[in-house]
Amino acid sequence: MSKRNSAEAKRAARERLRAERERQQKRAKIRRQVTVAGSVVAILAIAAGIGVAVAGMEDGNDSTDWSAVRAQIEDGESGAPAEGDFATAAPAHASGDDGLTIRLGEEDAANTLTLYEDPRCPACASFEQRLGDAVKEGVENGDFAVEYVFGTFLDGSLGGSGSKSALNALGAALDVSPEAFAGFHDALYSEEFHPAETDDAFADDERLIEIAQSVPELKDNADFERAVTGDTFAVWALRMSDTFDSSEGVTSTPTVKFNGEVVETPQTAEDLTALVEEQGTDAG
Structure with a gap:
C-alpha cells in the first residue's frame, strides 16, 4: 500500500470517528433536553397537585364567603356587626355579653368551669373524649356550670374553614336547644367523627349535617339544616372567635378556667373532682 493510500485511509477513518462523535453528542444533547423537559413537566405537575391540595384545604366544600362575613362585622359600630347579607342575631339559649358564651347548667351555680x-x-x-362525661356529671350534680368559648385559629394556621363552619353549626344546634348543642358538641369531638387536625372535613356543611344525625334533637331537623347551609350564625361564629382571641390567659386549646382563673388542664375525672374540691365555692 502506498503512503498516499495510507494517508487517505487515515483521513477517512478520522472523518468517520468525527462524524460518530457528532452523532453521539447530538444524541446526548437530545437525551438531556428530554430529561430536563420531563423534569419540568413533573415539577409543574407536582406544583399543580400541591396547588390543588392547598386550594382544596383552603376552600374545602364550604360555600361561605368568610371574608364577606368579616367585612360586615368590621363595618359595624362599637364592635357590633353592621346589617348586611348575613344574619347578626345570636342563637337562642346563648349567654354572656351579646350572646357570645354558651352556658350549660344552673344559671346561679356557685362555680363555673x-x-x-x-x-x-x-x-x-382528646380532652372531651376523656373528661366529657365527668364534665356532664359535674353539671348535672350542680357542682358547677360549664361555659364554652370557641376559637377558629386553626383555620388560619392550617388553612381552610372547618373551625368556622363547625362553629356556625354549633350555633345552629344551640338555637334548637341546649341539649341539641351538647349532643352535637360531643359528636364533633368524638373519636368517631373528629377528623385529623389537617383534615378540613368540617368545612363541608353536608358532613356537619351528617354528623348531626347522631343527635336525636337534630336528626332530620330542617331548621337546623337551614341554619347550617344558610350561614345563619356565621357572624356570631366570628364574633365568638374574636372573644376567644381577646380572652386573658388563653394561649392554646384546650384552656380551662375555673371561676375565672386559668388552671392546669385536668387530665382525668379524678383531677377534675380534685379541682372542684380544692378551688370550688360551696353553694350553701
Missing part, C-alpha cells in the same frame, strides 16, 4: 376550644383541635377532642 370555662372551656376554651377550637372545633378542629385534636387536644380538645
